[in-house]
Amino acid sequence: MAFWFAIDNMALLACIFFIVGLYIAVQEALESTVTAEMVQTETMTMSIGALGTVNGAAKFISSATVGVVWTAVFPEMAFALAAGFMLAGTLAITRLRD
Secondary structure, three states, X not given: OOOOOOOOOHHHHHHHHHHHHHHHXXXXXXXXXXXXXXXXXXHHHXXXXXXXXXXXXXXXXXXXXXXXXXXXXXXXXXHHHHHHHHHHHHHHHHHHHO
């Protein structure tokens, strides 16, 4: 949204980066905790390793895709694509819980 509305206020951008950094820190910490609660003790190390592998591969693919779209098209499209994939993932997880 900051790119879309061409926000150039440094204090507002710093606030946005702080909030995003806080979100990522909490999310990263909770991933392992939730995984540890969901799996059996015997498979915990394998499960945490699988979580790291899947996260690493997915982050690499998503970053490369967004980078290509950012360069080839324009930044707003890259962020829209990322938001669309996040929405699709959220809907998929919601369907799995039912």
